[in-house]
Every structure is written in structure tokens, then in C-alpha cells.
Amino acid sequence: MSAAARDLEDMVEECPADSNEAGWAGVCQGCPGKELCLSQGSQPDPEQQVIDTRLGAIRHKVLVLSGKGGVGKSTMAVLLAQILAGEGQRVGLLDVDVCGPSIPHLLGVEDQPVLDSQWGWQPVVSPLGKIKTLSVGSLLSSQSQAVVWKGPRKTALIRRMIKDTLWGRLDTLVVDTPPGTSDEHLTIVRLLATTRPSGAVILTSPQRLAAGVVSREIRFCQKMNVPVLGIIENMSGFCCPCCSEVSEVFPGGAGAHLAEKYRVPLLGAVPLDLGLAEAGVSCGWRDSPVAQAVRDMVAKIKEKL
Template identity: 45%
Template sequence: MSPSKEPTVSELPAPEPEHCPGPESEKAGQDEACVGCANKEICESLPKGPDPDLPEINKRLNMIDHKILVLSGKGGVGKSTFTSMLSWALAADDQLEVGAMDLDICGPSLPRMLGAEGESIHQSNSGWTPVYVADNLGLMSILFMLPDPDSAIIWRGSKKNGLIKQFLKDVDWGDRLDYLVVDTPPGTSDEHLSVTTYMKEVGIDGALIVTTPQEVALLDVRKEIDFCRKAGIKILGLVENMSGFVCPNCQGESQIFKPTTGGGESLCTELGIEFLGLVPLDPRIGKCCDSGQCFFDDYGDSPAAEAILDVVDKLRDQVELSLGDLSLKG
């Protein structure tokens, strides 16, 4: 399906009001927000009830052992960069099958970071085939569907939600996937609500929260943590990215973004969540992401690489603890 095609059940003649319950909601056309809306009659006439695509989504996602969301309320903290590092680190274990899903629909960057820019997806009877950047690392992104990588995605929420649904329902990851790492955009809006709603029945292992040391980043991260708690998403832990700068030549360390309120570790203590570690700023990470190279292949002995791999180990431990909690509840 082309990304230019509207994936919703009906094209509404007017923009949705601010607190629109959604055209497929049980309250569509009947909510307080619907009063005076030009879409009211159309929304009232649409079919209600359970989403008919949910069984197909559940069937597809049940073939994935672990599902991790990478979140941050703040843009520019290195969330997509860390998603790419996490994907490379997991795929370094050739016994694992890893998938990365880029849900930053308006600003997809994982194809560039994972060296898959310019590739395209293929469709078969079994669904969309992701682009493989390694034998055991597949990637799905809207960038593979655009006629021009510089094309702007100017979509309303309903169209974004339709594409996310198709990513979850139609991407064929093979017979088994050990880890699906989902990169999300900043904020707590359409994309986040959609992915958590569609994945609710099969379960999300949890969320990895990424921040930088400054309070201006932590302000938005607090909102993301609150979102996870309200949405029932387990927080696997928080990582503080760009925490100091380690000179590649002299190994000297300095604080570029100095924490004014204690940084990520203090926030974790305050809110009672797991602190996974500090990752220093290393300009070679940006260089590798720009060229689509695996940072660990070239700079595996760097302080940043060691810090990231330590975070990944702790994250996998948290995933196992999460599975233990589920088995105890069962």
C-alpha cells in the first residue's frame, strides 16, 4: 500500500476537534467534543466495536518474544541514536533475531543510522518484508515507502495511526523474532497511543526512557514516565545520554551538559525507577550514524561503547525480570 493512500475507514470532510474521541470510538458523534463538528453525522454512521484488525495484529506480534519501546518526551536527546545502538548491540549476538521499527513517521532517521537509506520494502503474500541491514537485523520505516527521501510527511493523526497499524499487522519478520525495538517520536500523542493500544493484548515488555542531564530535558521525561504509568507500560529503566564528553585522544572527561538538578540518576531515585547508566558524548557515534556504520565494530573499546553495552546488559536483565513478574501473575 502506498503511504499517500488514506488508511482510515472514511475520509472526514473537516479537521477533528481538539478532544475528538476518534471516528472508530464507541462515542464517535456522541461525545461533547462532537457538538457542532462537521464530521458528526459521518462518525455516527461508522461501524463501532472491536477493531477487526486486532486478531491479525495479535497473530503477528505473538511471534515476537520481546517488545521494547524507546521513549523520551524530549526531542534531541539521542533517542533514535540509542535505538540504533541498542539494535546493533542485540544483533551482535548471532543467536538472536532482531527487528527495529521506526515509528517517527514525520522524521524517520533509523534507515540512515543503520545504513539502509535508499532501500525499499517488498510486498508478498505473507506481508511486507523489512529491509535487512545484517543477517539477523531487520528494519521497517516509512522512509522506504517515499518516492523522495526529502518528502515531507504532512499527515493528520488518523493517517499516522493507520500506517502504524499496518506496520504491526503486515510486516513479516519471519517465523520468530527475539527482540522488536520500537523507536517513537518525542511526546505522548497519536503514535504513542496507537502503538500501546494495538500491542496491549500481546503485551509490551516495557519502555526504555532516554534523557540528557539538563533539567529542560528532564521536565519532558517526567511527562513520558507519567504517560507510561497511565498507559500501564512497565518502565524498564532510564539511561542518561550525552553525560559528559570523553576526549577520544586524551581520554579526559568534561561536562558539556551539566546537570542542574542531579540529572537522570536523581530523577530515578525520586520516581522509583531503574537507572541503567550514563553514556558519554562521543562525536564518533554521530559519525557512524551519519555513515550507517556499526559504532561497536570500529570503536568497541571506547568508553561510550562500554557504557552502551553495559546499559544493554542491564536492559536485558530487566526484560527477564519483567517476564518473571508475568509468570508469577499467571
């Protein structure tokens, strides 16, 4: 291993410091914050009780994760929520993608503001299946403002979205996340730790390129004790509307490859659907080939909850 690589390997991943030197020392022995670190470990977070009360009223908490962007996390999160809501469950959908929230657009609640009541933020209710939803997209007035979100501020916002949102009793809370393994993921998993997340659904596209990035997400789950419910391979082939020839738009079979490598279930492969892409999730998709594939997967997910 090169000196440069070894230098990075030595980093202390769990270092809580927010300075530029966080984790770089490689060892904690000489750190002036060592005592504080050790003492904090035993002190409970004073806000955790509020968080646990809120989350304790939610039976299942399912994370939708993918190391890679643009693989359809948000669309899949919405489909999952819609199918569960269609079965009569009380469903919530939390969008912790701070930089690129897509959920308000997908659920048709783009212009609905979040009300700040005396009991906390009131999630917006989507007309598409009575799904309660909270997203940064609903909290900020203009979608297109270029807010730069530095890590600690993301953490603070997600913390507040968990602590201050009045979900009430829910059967399932689906959590849509941004790509990567960064502040957002660490924050949400830590906040859910005491009430235990039911698990994570991991999305990938079929390319081998995606497999490398998505495998980090699986290792992240393993490390943080989040059960992996399974892998979904999305954008798996495209059916030509003219001649019905199915082409592998993105070839590679990354889903099966990852499932085998990490011994996690492959929940299914979902083809690209022109109807879904055109109409959005609001209508039409219920009769599409995607719909059945997703319904089968939801059935498999429910078995594991």
C-alpha cells in the same frame, strides 16, 4: 488555578473523536457520540486478531521513548538492536517516527525499498548485524519530500506497519519512537496492549530542561501500563580528545533526578563519543567507551525482560 487552566484540565483525555471539539466539552454527558463510545468499548477491533498473530511470534517488544528530541533515541535503539543481534538473537527494529525517520540512515539501508509480498511488507535486512527493519524512511521513495503528517494519518500508517509487516519469529522487536506523547505513542502502545510490551527504555539528556519533558513520558507509561525498564542518560559528558578532560557539555544530572523521583532504575549514563558521532554506528564503536556502557545497560535490560 486560573479559569484558562481549569478549562484545559477538564478535557477528556481518552475521547476518541477526531473533531476539533474532541475532549473539550469536559464531560461526556451531553455528547451525541456517547452511546457509540460505550458500545465500541465492548466490541473487539476486527483487525486486532491479525495484529496479535503477528506480534504473538515476537517474544520481547521494547519501546525506546523520550519526551525530548535529539537525545539519541534512534542511535540507542540501533545499538541495543546490534548488541542483541550480536548475541545471536533474532532482532527487528521498527521506526515509528513518521516525521523524522533516522533508522534507515543509521542502519545503512537508505536506498533499499520495502517489498510488498503476498504475506505483507517484507522488512529490510540491515547488513550491520542482520537486523530486520521497517521505517517510513524506507517506505517513501525520497527522504526529503515535505510530507505533512496529520495525526489520524500517522495512526493509520503505524497501524498498517504493525498489521502488515512480515516480521516472522523474533526474539526482540525494538521500537524507536518520535519525541513527545502524541498519536504515534498512543497508537503503538494500544496495538501492543493485548500481546503486552515488555517495557520501555526512557532516554534523557542531562539537562534539567529535559527532565520536565521526559517525566511526561514516564507518566504516560504508568498510565498506559507499560513497565518502565529504566532510564538512560545520554550525552553525559564529553571527553576532550586533546587533553582527556571530561566536561559536562550538558550539565544537570536529569537521569538520576528522574530515576529517584519516579522510583525507576537508572540503567546508566552514556558519554558523548566523537568516534560514534563521526563513524556512525556502522563501525568503530565496538571498542569505544560508549560500547561498554551500552553493553552493561543491555545486560540490565535483559534481566528485566
